Amino acid sequence: MQDERQEVRMNERATRAAVPGQVNAPSEPAVRPAVPSPATAPAAETDGDGGPIPAPDPARRPADGPGAPPIRTGSTAVCAEPSPLREGAAGSSRAEAARGEHVHSEPAPPRTPQRHSVRGQVLAALREALLRGELVPGEVYSAPLLGARFGVSATPVREAMQQLAAEGAVETVPNRGFRVARRTPDELAELAELRTLLEVPTVLALARSRPPLTWQALRPLAEAAHRCAARGDTAGYVVADQSFHRALVEPGGNRQLAALVEELCRRAWRAPATPERLRARGRLHGALLDALGAGETEQAETLLREQLSV
Numbered sequence: 001m002q003d004e005r006q007e008v009r010m011n012e013r014a015t016r017a018a019v020p021g022q023v024n025a026p027s028e029p030a031v032r033p034a035v036p037s038p039a040t041a042p043a044a045e046t047d048g049d050g051g052p053i054p055a056p057d058p059a060r061r062p063a064d065g066p067g068a069p070p071i072r073t074g075s076t077a078v079c080a081e082p083s084p085l086r087e088g089a090a091g092s093s094r095a096e097a098a099r100g101e102h103v104h105s106e107p108a109p110p111r112t113p114q115r116h117s118v119r120g121q122v123l124a125a126l127r128e129a130l131l132r133g134e135l136v137p138g139e140v141y142s143a144p145l146l147g148a149r150f151g152v153s154a155t156p157v158r159e160a161m162q163q164l165a166a167e168g169a170v171e172t173v174p175n176r177g178f179r180v181a182r183r184t185p186d187e188l189a190e191l192a193e194l195r196t197l198l199e200v201p202t203v204l205a206l207a208r209s210r211p212p213l214t215w216q217a218l219r220p221l222a223e224a225a226h227r228c229a230a231r232g233d234t235a236g237y238v239v240a241d242q243s244f245h246r247a248l249v250e251p252g253g254n255r256q257l258a259a260l261v262e263e264l265c266r267r268a269w270r271a272p273a274t275p276e277r278l279r280a281r282g283r284l285h286g287a288l289l290d291a292l293g294a295g296e297t298e299q300a301e302t303l304l305r306e307q308l309s310v
Contacts, residue, residue: 118152123160125150128235130169131269135180142177168267183270191268195308198261202249203304207297210251215292218247222285229282232275237282242266244285245307281307 126146129135143154143161150157161178164170170178206214221244228236246262284307291300 119156119159122150122152122156123163126157126160126164127169130164130180131235131238137180137182140173140177140179145177167263188268188270191264192308195261195264195268196305198257198264199245199249199308200301200304202252202257203292204297204301206249206251207292207295207300212293212295214251215289218244218289219286221247222289225285226282229278232278234278237278238266238269241269241281241285 126135135141143157146161147154147157161170162172165172165178168181170180173179221240225237225240225244228234228240242262242265245265246258249261250258284303288300288303288307291297291303
């Protein structure tokens with residue numbers, strides 16, 4: 001027995017010498033992990049058929065969904081599952097990002113009604129009715145009546161009529177509506193004189209300082225006026241005529257002068273007495289460009305004065 005005890009002590013000393021840091025540590029008996037007995041072990045979950053349900057593998061936990069761990073940003077834990085209240089907006093943002101569109105964090109501003117576009121359409125329709133003689137000079141027209149004619153409310157009609165009143169095409173009649181202005185011969189003569197004072201010197205000065213090719217850019221406007229006059233389109237002719245006379249003075253670079261020439265052209269317009277007279281006026285635009293392109297300033301002045309005459 002004494003020899004056996006001595007052999008055990010020698011084995012313990014050899015074991016402590018092989019493990020650093022435990023030379024003086026007392027030996028401890030090995031502890032086996034406890035195995036729960038059948039009476040204390042928890043019952044395994046079963047599926048509907050009575051078979052066991054395997055335990056979830058932590059290494060294969062889904063990155064998204066109810067079982068996902070919270071994602072921490074800074075000191076705030078954010079659930080990886082999207083909120084139902086924000087799913088619609090988030091889905092829309094993801095769709096826009098997938099299309100390469102720029103996604104803003106703030107909501108888009110609400111759209112405002114485009115009232116000015118309605119007023120512009122009514123204004124253009126009223127001008128055309130005036131040029132065609134559908135609105136008779138001297139007659140009074142109410143905004144509700146004209147609104148029913150164009151299929152709009154009275155408000156954009158009033159706004160358009162106020163613009164026409166500023167241009168001198170109509171006159172405001174309190175509590176009644178607007179009266180179509182009637183130009184007297186003296187008023188038309190004064191407008192023609194004013195247009196002559198502005199356009200003739202400007203165009204002649206440009207003809208002497210600009211190359212002949214400058215006037216070729218106006219050829220499409222002259223042709224448009226000629227076509228409208230040939231088919232009796234008074235409203236179309238007026239639009240082309242106004243654009244043509246504005247383009248005549250625009251090479252000088254004076255924008256205020258160009259705007260004033262166009263305004264006076266609109267104010268001075270009077271429908272020709274006969275279709276033949278309208279067609280004759282339509283041919284003057286091309287003849288004027290021919291004279292300017294050929295450097296014939298005297299002929300160009302004669303043709304321009306004829307255009308501006310009453």
